[in-house]
Amino acid sequence: MEFKSVGIWLDLSKAHFIGYQDGTAQFLETLISPHERIKREEGEENDTHQFSPNPEHMSNNEYRKNNITQNELNEYFKLLEQKIATFEDVLLFGPGTAKDQLKNxxxxxxxxxxxxxxxxxxxxxxDNQLLAFVRDFYKN
Incomplete structure (x- = not known):
């Protein structure tokens, strides 16, 4: 079945794609994000510990981690955009800000x-609630 409408439940760690057509909702795939929420390198303590005793100072380590995180999120959103390209109607739903970032x-x-x-x-x-959410959204 070729789906024109899709519901995507997403947060920063994964996205569930649910196709919708003619009153039927069906799981298509789950995309796992390359973004890891908490990264610790071996032997590392908090970010200010490594370079500066001043807690207001942003260390190189913290800056580097922030860059890595931004690159991973960009990669994740790029993958999502490529997947969305095949659909006409897109419903983005879930907790947090990931859905708003992707919509932007x-x-x-x-x-x-x-x-x-x-x-x-x-x-x-x-899973059943996800399917029902997409089905109810597109029926109305």
């Missing part, structure tokens, strides 16, 4: 300007 990226992209994108808040859900 999609709305700034010239290749995605014809897409209909909606954002809804939602908490963690079971």
């Amino acid at each position: 990226r999609v709305s700034e992209s010239k290749s995605m300007k014809d897409k209909w994108v909606s954002v809804q808040n939602a908490d963690k859900m079971t």
